[in-house]
Amino acid sequence: MLRVRFAPSPTGYLHIGSARTFVFNWLFARHNGGTMILRLDDTDVERNSQESVDSIFDGLKWLDLGWDEYYQQSDRGELHRRMANEIFAKGLAYRDFTPSVATDEEKAHTGGPWLFNADMRNLSPEESDRRAAVGEPFVLRFRVPRATRDWVKFDDLVYGEQSKSTADIEDFALLRSSGVPTYHMASCADDADLRISHIIRGQDHLTNTFKHVLIFEALGVEPPKFAHLPLLIAPDGSKLSKRKHGPVVSVTTYRDAGFLPHAFVNFVVLLGWSPKNDREVMTRQELVDAFTLEGVNRSNATINFSDEDPFDPKAVWLNAEHIRTMPVDELAKQLEPFVPKTDKLRQIAPLVHERIRLLRDAAGIGDFFFVDQLPPYDVNELIPQKGDLVLAKKALEGGREVLAQVEWNHDAIEAGLRAGAEKLKIKTGQMFQPIRVAVCGRKVAPPLFETLVVLGRETALDRIAKAIELI
């Protein structure tokens, strides 16, 4: 049975990189008919927060992919400690009574790596038990078997054969002095207990994996398969961080700007994965069908944002593509939270359908639909190509006359206005443009006839009259 998990730690909002890891896991599970598990890795009591938990759930729910099983590590401390003690009992871990090292300066070291404190590693069992019995705090460390084996190896499904010398792996902590298991311990214990078959996670864990292999072996279980994902980085090459790059790293920023969840999924899946057939705009099902780990590449992917534009242009384009292929009824529904309340949304939706890239764009492009009074605009805007205010006035008066009596539908309005232009001996564009500005308040707007239909005769005539007064 194929089982994968996404295991965020609730120490911040849901990060775009985390969201992508979730997506890769989900796609892998669905493609192979496996089980998707969500597990909250909340062993760091110092940094956990409820807001963070909420934010992660918010983000994941917005992604709308779902999961099959849910666990949180704080409920499973017993299991972790039991497994840690099992390792200790086998003699594969030892107590380290060294006081915790607080500062980076103290941690700093030159030359080779820090591996262990010899006097702690070699403490006699009696001495160790005695000090523990009197309550002296200690960290439980894994005893890396450097004397009996040279290499730790595993075969990464993305990065291939990996090996590291035991001489380069330090005696890492399993249990903190507080008794709380570390990430390494809790994660492996849960992965073993939950019978996770594939661990798909960020490449930042690639070197940690050697430690994990050691833990699985100490536990006497077959390690899962590993697949590490290339990281998402900022345009300056640094890793994405809230402090440095701001809200662009949070998925809620995408949600609030009016990305469609699936467009977001489509975007992030293309960062580090390719279907290898030049397809880019894909439905959820197409993604599930096409997704394989073989398509994952090994180099980090840059999210191309800037100060002027917080979103990668490709993400925006993909969003526009998905908006355009979405049914109008659905669009109207999605638009609701992004525009002022109106009973004409269903009519407005088709007019912005292929003109918006983010849902929030609709409020700007369709602004004149949402107000009773048009905000002031420069009277010169009314002047058409190769014309002047006199011509503008002529067009507006002629147009108003037509619109006052024409049957109120697209074809009749078009026919009427075209005939009107001919009668006035002006170009159709010279007729349409002043009317457009009069009813929309600006030169760039959705197609005129549809717009007039939605606006209604009364509003249209009223706005044209006001424009004529301006001149």
Added chain:
RNA sequence: GGCGCUAUCGUCUAACGGUUAGGACGGAGCCCUCUCAAGGCUUAAAUACGGGUUCGAUUCCCGUUAGCGCUACCA
């Protein structure tokens, strides 16, 4: 510092060792057109550097450089 990973257009990426190095976004131009958008067509733009191996390297190996990751009780 040590260890590990990576390196194709500005960005995301494709290319059983043999291609005019392909696609997409973004840019530029043209067409269509009631403005905008969409759409169509055209175009500029890349194999980090140096050595090998090979008849032939984007592709395999080594080195350099650069970036990223991990590095004594964050995950």
